[in-house]
Amino acid sequence: xxxxxxxxxxxxxxxxxSVHGAKNSALPVLAATLAAGGKCEIHNCPRLSDxxxxxxxxxxxxxxxxxxxxxFSVDSSDVSRCEIPDELMREMRSSxxxxxxxxxxxxxVKLSMPGGCELGPRPIDLHIDxxxxxxxxxxxRDGCIIFRRGGRLRGCRVPLSFPxxxxxxNIMTAASTAKGTTVITNxxxxxxISDLADFLNSCGARIGGAGGSTVVIEGxxxxxxxxxSVIPDRIEAAxxxxxxxxxxxxxxxxxxxxxxxxxxxxSFEEMGCVISFCGSDIxxxxxxxxxxxxxxxxxxxxxxxxxxxxxxxxxxxRADGSSVFAETxxxxxxxxxxxxxxxxxxxxxxxxxAVVEGVSRLCGAPVAATDLRGAAALVTxxxxxEGTTTVSQLRHLDRGYQDIETALAGLGADIKRTDx
Ligand code: UD1
Numbered sequence: 001x002x003x004x005x006x007x008x009x010x011x012x013x014x015x016x017x018s019v020h021g022a023k024n025s026a027l028p029v030l031a032a033t034l035a036a037g038g039k040c041e042i043h044n045c046p047r048l049s050d051x052x053x054x055x056x057x058x059x060x061x062x063x064x065x066x067x068x069x070x071x072f073s074v075d076s077s078d079v080s081r082c083e084i085p086d087e088l089m090r091e092m093r094s095s096x097x098x099x100x101x102x103x104x105x106x107x108x109v110k111l112s113m114p115g116g117c118e119l120g121p122r123p124i125d126l127h128i129d130x131x132x133x134x135x136x137x138x139x140x141r142d143g144c145i146i147f148r149r150g151g152r153l154r155g156c157r158v159p160l161s162f163p164x165x166x167x168x169x170n171i172m173t174a175a176s177t178a179k180g181t182t183v184i185t186n187x188x189x190x191x192x193i194s195d196l197a198d199f200l201n202s203c204g205a206r207i208g209g210a211g212g213s214t215v216v217i218e219g220x221x222x223x224x225x226x227x228x229s230v231i232p233d234r235i236e237a238a239x240x241x242x243x244x245x246x247x248x249x250x251x252x253x254x255x256x257x258x259x260x261x262x263x264x265x266x267s268f269e270e271m272g273c274v275i276s277f278c279g280s281d282i283x284x285x286x287x288x289x290x291x292x293x294x295x296x297x298x299x300x301x302x303x304x305x306x307x308x309x310x311x312x313x314x315x316x317x318r319a320d321g322s323s324v325f326a327e328t329x330x331x332x333x334x335x336x337x338x339x340x341x342x343x344x345x346x347x348x349x350x351x352x353x354a355v356v357e358g359v360s361r362l363c364g365a366p367v368a369a370t371d372l373r374g375a376a377a378l379v380t381x382x383x384x385x386e387g388t389t390t391v392s393q394l395r396h397l398d399r400g401y402q403d404i405e406t407a408l409a410g411l412g413a414d415i416k417r418t419d420x
Contacts, residue, residue: 002392002393002394002419002420003394003417003418003419003420004390004391004392004394004417004418004419004420005379005382005390005391005394005397005405005415005416005417006388006389006390006415006416006417006418007364007379007382007383007385007388007389007390007391007413007414007415008364008387008388008414008415009362009364009382009383009384009385009386009387009388009389009414010247010384010385010386011247011383011412011413011414012247012248012249012412013243013244013247013249013250013251013383013408013411013412013413014249014250014251014411014412015251015252015410015411015412016251016252016253016254017240017251017252017253017254017407017410017411018253018254018255018407019232019233019236019237019240019253019254019255019256020044020046020232020233020236020255020402021043021044021045021046021229021230021231021232021233022046022191022192022195022230022231022232022233022234022235022236023046023048023050023051023233023235023236023399023400024165024190024192024233024235024307025191025192025195025196025230025231025233026042026045026046026048026051026054026072026230027050027051027054027092027097028097028166028169028173028192028196029042029195029196029199029228029230030042030045030051030054030055030058030072030074031054031097031098031100031101031173032100032101032169032173032196032199032200032203033058033063033074033076033101033225034058034061034063034074034076034079034098034101034102034104034105035076035100035101035104035105035173035176035177035200035203035223036074036076036203036223036224036225036226037076037077037105037222037223037224037225038075038076038077038203038223038224038225039073039074039075039077039225040073040074040075040076040203040225040226040227040228041071041072041073041226041227041228042071042072042073042074042228042229042230043070043071043227043228043229043230044070044229044230044231044232045070045071045072045230046230046233046402047067047070047402048398048399048400048401048402049395049398049399050092050399050400051072053088053091053092053095054092054095054097055072055074056088056091057084057088057091057092057095057098058074058076060081060084060085060088061079061080061081061082061084061098061102062076062078062079062080062081063075063076063078063079075225076105076225079105079106082102082105082106082107082108082109082110083109083110083111084098084102084110084111084112085112086112086143089111089112095111096111096124096127096166096170097166097169097170098111099111099127099131099147099170099174100127100131100169100170100171100172100173100174101173101174103131103136103147103149103153103174104153104173104174104176104177104223107148107149107150108146108147108148108149109146109147109148110144110145110146110147111144111145111147112143112144112145113140113143113144113145124145124166124167126160126161126162126164126167127164127166127167127170127171128145130158130160130167130170130171130184131147131153131170131171131174133156133157133158134153134154134155134156134158134171134174134175134178134182135149135150135151135152135153135154136148136149136153137149151179152177152178152179152219153174153175153177153178153179153219154178154179154180155175155178155179155180155181155182155217155218155219156180156182156183157182157183157185158171158182158183158184158185159184159185159186160184160185160186160187160188161186162186163186163187163188163189163213163300164188165188165190165192165193165300167188168184168187168188168193168215169188169192169193169196171184171217172184172193172196172197172200172207172210172215172217173196173200175217175219176200176203176205176206176207176217176219176220176223177205177219177220177221177222177223178217178219179219180218180219181216181217181218181219182216182217182219183214183215183216183217184214184215184216184217185213185214186213187209187210187212187213187214187215188300188301189211189212189213189300189301189302190300190301191211191231191234191257191259191260191301192231193210193211193215194210194211195230195231196210197210197211197215198210198228199226199228200223202226202227202228203223203224203225203226204220204222204223204224205217205220205223206218206219206220231257231260232255232256232257232260232280234256234257234260234261234264234305235305235307235308235311235373235400236400236401237253237256237260237261237282238261238264238305238307238308238311238312239311239376239380239401239404240253240407240411241253241261241264241268241273241275241282241284242311242312242314242315242376242380243379243380243383243408243411243413244273244284244285244286244411245268245271245273245284245286245290245315246286246290246314246315246318246380246381246383246384247286247383247384247413248286248287248288248289249284249285249286249411249412250283250284250285250286251283251284251411252281252282252283253281253282253283253284254280254281255280256280256281256282257280258277258280258282261282262302263301263302263303263304263305263308264304264305264308264312267293267296267304267312268284268312270291270293270294271286271290271291271292271293271315271316271319272286272287272289272290272291273285273286273287273290289318289319289320289360290315290316290318290319290320290358291319291320291321292316292319292320292321292322292323292356292358293312293316293319293323294323294324295323295324295325295326296309296312296323296324296325296326297325297326297328298325298326298327298328298329299328299329300329306327306328306329306330306333307373308373309325309327309333309373310333310336310373310374310376310377311373311376311377311380313325313336313337313340313347313354313356313377314336314340314377314378314380314381315380316356316358317340317343317345317346317347317356317358317359317362317381318358318359318360318361318362318381318384319356319358320358321358322355322356322357322358323355323356323358324353324354324355324356325353325354325355325356326352326353327352327353327354328352331352333371334349334354335370335371335374336370336371336373336374336375336377336378337349337354339367339368339369339370339374339378340367340377340378340381342365342366342367343362343363343364343365343367343378343381343382343385343389344359344361344362344363344365344385345359345362345381346358346359361385361386362381362384362385362386363385363386363387364382364385364386364387364388364389364390365385365389365390366389366390366392367382367389367390367391367392368391368392368393369391369392369393369394369396369397370393370396371396372396372397372399372400373400374396375391375393375394375396375397376397376400376401376404378391379391379397379404379408379415382415383408383413383415392420394417405417
């Protein structure tokens with residue numbers, strides 16, 4: 001029996017909620033533990049199905065892994081395999097994150113092609129080009145992609161044509177033990193890039209400029225293990241802000257880095273919310289009825305994050321007025337709109353543009369999650385809908401949210417997980 005979330009909407013949320021470690025930091029950091037060649041302790045690591053999938057890949061490759069008191073340990077002293085089979089690749093879309101780290105340990109790495117996903121095709125050309133420049137020879141055969149290097153990878157200039165998060169991470173990790181210096185230009189500037197650089201530097205790497213557009217990596221002979229604590233999840237924070245906003249609530253978020261959340265703050269303010277910051281806390285107080293946002297365009301950091309698009313869109317469904325969204329990062333990231341429409345939302349999409357005409361009431365309905373952030377959008381809308389919303393296909397939600405129903409129930413939501 002597949003479980004579902006049952007939400008009786010209309011409860012105003014209030015109280016405190018603590019944000020977990022960031023999924024999008026934990027995954028590349030876990031992959032990079034492979035490059036460390038020793039024992040790493042990852043603190044503040046969220047317990048998510050994607051993290052379990054990363055752990056399964058590390059074990060398959062020969063690492064010793066385990067949880068203890070919320071700390072995920074990886075001992076990568078011995079690596080016994082250099083390929084990731086199809087079943088494990090499919091478990092986690094971001095398994096391509098292992099490529100750079102595997103190349104630091106293996107002369108020949110074989111991955112099954114990551115293929116498409118729920119956000120449209122996910123090309124890896126930028127990863128392949130960059131590693132090619134560093135001296136890896138790439139070959140595609142039988143649905144697999146094989147990377148070979150003779151000797152160490154070579155540091156070089158890597159100009160990225162687009163600031164890809166995953167490519168920047170793979171190059172940084174691979175370049176950590178390359179011969180000579182690598183300079184990435186037009187690098188992604190997401191906070192998760194800086195977190196990975198901090199992790200690698202704690203392992204002995206020499207990376208400068210992470211978080212900016214030019215990242216310089218001076219290759220070292222080898223890395224070692226370390227203790228690292230993952231940064232808070234800015235998208236989970238945005239999700240709780242949306243939950244507070246759509247219910248006219250007042251919520252204090254604990255364990256947040258204000259600067260990382262800043263790209264979504266103007267949108268919540270435009271909706272009429274009052275947001276205040278104090279150390280690692282953010283307080284959000286929402287009006288009874290939200291205002292529309294004029295125009296949200298997803299952009300690489302520090303622009304509005306594509307991962308918050310669906311969640312903020314859910315808020316605008318019940319706002320006063322019309323809101324426009326332009327999705328510039330992914331091709332098909334509006335699949336949640338059809339499900340929101342089942343709840344009475346009025347949304348028109350055309351390619352990468354969505355226009356939301358706010359309605360005064362949403363109605364509870366059975367809806368199915370289509371992807372991770374789309375799932376969070378349905379939960380958000382369900383919190384404000386009249387009657388019962390049943391969200392199915394929770395495997396999408398569980399990839400990226402730890403105990404979301406417990407957190408929301410703690411804020412006063414009527415939400416529970418039951419067997420379908
Ligand atoms: C990461 C995040 C994801 C977020 C995204 C954008 C993780 C685990 N995932 O994904 O949640 O939505 O950043 O902020 O951190 N592209 C190419 N060629 C490539 C690589 C990417 O064309 O070789 C394109 C992609 O198709 C996409 C865009 O670049 O259109 C952004 O992708 P990228 O920044 O690489 O995102 P991910 O690292 O996959």
